[in-house]
Amino acid sequence: DAGITQSPRHKVTETGTPVTLRCHQTENHRYMYWYRQDPGHGLRLIHYSYGVKDTDKGEVSDGYSVSRSKTEDFLLTLESATSSQTSVYFCAISERTGIGSPLHFGNGTRLTVT
Amino acid sequence: AQSVSQHNHHVILSEAASLELGCNYSYGGTVNLFWYVQYPGQHLQLLLKYFSGDPLVKGIKGFEAEFIKSKFSFNLRKPSVQWSDTAEYFCAVNARDTNAGKSTFGDGTTLTVKP
Numbered sequence: 001d002a003g004i005t006q007s008p009r010h011k012v013t014e015t016g017t018p019v020t021l022r023c024h025q026t027e028n029h030r031y032m033y034w035y036r037q038d039p040g041h042g043l044r045l046i047h048y049s050y051g052v053k054d055t056d057k058g059e060v061s062d063g064y065s066v067s068r069s070k071t072e073d074f075l076l077t078l079e080s081a082t083s084s085q086t087s088v089y090f091c092a093i094s095e096r097t098g099i100g101s102p103l104h105f106g107n108g109t110r111l112t113v114t
Numbered sequence: 115a116q117s118v119s120q121h122n123h124h125v126i127l128s129e130a131a132s133l134e135l136g137c138n139y140s141y142g143g144t145v146n147l148f149w150y151v152q153y154p155g156q157h158l159q160l161l162l163k164y165f166s167g168d169p170l171v172k173g174i175k176g177f178e179a180e181f182i183k184s185k186f187s188f189n190l191r192k193p194s195v196q197w198s199d200t201a202e203y204f205c206a207v208n209a210r211d212t213n214a215g216k217s218t219f220g221d222g223t224t225l226t227v228k229p
Contacts, residue, residue, distance in 0.1 A: 031215050033216070033217075035219075040123075040221060041221060042118075042120075042204060042219040042220055042221040042222045043158075043204065043219040044219075045216055045217075045218075048216060058216065090157060090158070094215050096215070097208075097210075097212070097215030101146075101215060102148055102160045102163050103148075103150075103158075103160075103206075103217055104160075105157040105158045105159070106157060107156075107157050108157055
């Protein structure tokens, strides 16, 4: 398995509080992604990064921000958590784009917003 | 933007039955295609991928998929399923002509194999 660590693995937080999820990789891959997984919706891209300090929005970016100050770390912040952000969050990495580079996933963070 | 449609939300089979899961995508350019599997309580893992060449690709654990360009399809098959194949299966596509490698996923198909 690719060296991807997500922390925390589980978190319960209250509505309105900020939350930061961390993804750490040891593969030195350029591309990193945050997805959320919800029943019936598959995985939806929140934000992604194509290099240090280079990030862009995915399809469900409202209420989320990201930062990437080092190649190995990609942080996802929920600025003011809402119950609709209760989900399982997966970080993924990719070595390159173009031909055939798959995603490698972390073990996920289960976030519950009460 | 690309999109992916998986036709079966939940499939129930007995062991040794044959499996085919449908996947269609929508995108006008060249794509890379993937199937991922998620076993209960685990993260997604790559089953197989297609990016060029032989449209019939083989993956791990006896799975294969066929890319039919004219139908924008990439169906997953396995001739004889096992109880251990119980999992959720996701089809995904990314557009080769972008520089970010963003993958779009289908909603997933839950496969239950009865022993």
